[in-house]
Amino acid sequence: MSLIGRAFLLGVVAALTSLSPLAAAPGPWKTLFDGKSTDAWRGYGRDAFPTDVWRVENGELKTIEGVKDPVDIITKDKYRDFELELEWKIKPGGNSGIIYRVAELPKPSETWHSGPEMQVLDDEKHKDGLDPKTSAGALYGLVAPTGKTLNPPGQWNKVRLVVKGSHVEHWLNGKKVVEADLASPEIKALIAASKFKAYPRFAQEREGHVALQFHGDEVAYRNVRIRILDK
Template sequence: MPLRIALRHQGWRVDADRSRESVMRLKAGFVAMAVMAAACDPQPAVNIDTPIPPLPGTETPAAAPGAQLTPEETAAGWKLLFNGTDLTGWKGYKKDAPGAGWAVENGELTLTAGGAGDIMTAEEFGPFELSLEWKISPNGNSGIIYLIKEDPAAENTYNTGPEMQVLDNDGHADGKFPTHRAGALYDFQTPPDGAVKPVGEWNEAVVRFSGSEIEHWLNGVLVSETNYGDDAWKAKVAATKFKQWPLFGTFASGHIALQDHGDRVWYRSIKIRPIQ
């Protein structure tokens, strides 16, 4: 039986009676025409698995260096003190917020101008292991102070808390005093030579406080080690400038501060874990 078909091509309608064989030939012809047309105007193939780029201004910011913990660090009890984005979890000494000179730049916590005062954790810790990286500017001075209490009798962070020195040994005047050099338990012990990296490079620092002992590590080197809290410790304190502050070195827990000594300094990868 003849088959009635209607075809539309470029706005023209064509009616014809065709046998099944004719229809198949006609269909094949249209397929060939479509293939030829595609060849004349090729379009790149679209991979449906290709991610669609985000709209401008909607990109997710990359994680700041050191602003995240590995699964192994999390399992080991480490906690971030600095998120690499803002100053959440930090305050000023005896103040609710850090001074304006402290800022976050490129995922790093930095002092941009002196007069801000020390920046301090809102939380207290102890015993603990603190790990961070620091970089000092030429001729610069700063410090990592811990076991701090905001006691009415203590005007400054260092009136209660021991300090790990952060320093340009060659450029700053404090570098002339052996117990004031980078990594030292400030005013107590002389760190070994060669542990600190040149000014402008990142240093890896660890402060370990067990409750009865203090250790300072700088770039994998044990640079200071002492007992804490006993009569021998009290005798050591009496031989330093800290003897004028009765509360110094007497607490088993406290805040952790980064010192404003008026010089540009950078910190990152700041994390802590409790220890037994």
């Protein structure tokens, strides 16, 4: 092999080995909600989709506001390392969340007792919007979003969520607003100083369900899809 060819080959190898964990080739996209079917979902703690509290309307997956017992929905499948995309729209003053690597724990339990959350919120009219760490796009209660552009209630906001090992990224309307290492001493210290310290399984799952939270308010989701990131 010539010196030029050898140099080129070494350069290619170096480039490949220097790729970050998030640069691994992803698998094909899987649709989780196509505007019609809820087959990919069921209620948390339930065997079936909770039609008493969620419905499909005009191509949107929506909560039924005003019900007595709100129920989060979770994917039937569990996911380890993945990229999730969706859009959400909320009413004025509304609150919801996208929770990931959820373990289905014995009752009474909630999805957020095990899974970290990307906050879905009307920052202007909900009290959680006063604290950056609980505002829209945040790693709820732990890391505030930076540089975000948030569309108002009644308009769609686009999410990209990347979870790879202990590394997570929250993207909102095309901007990366949170990047965190859930295994880092900094995040562990934040958890220990938060309400999550009461839940020993919080942020400990290596694999789990994706959940859409019903916090009592009307929220709509659409164009929900996921793809696996290579190990």
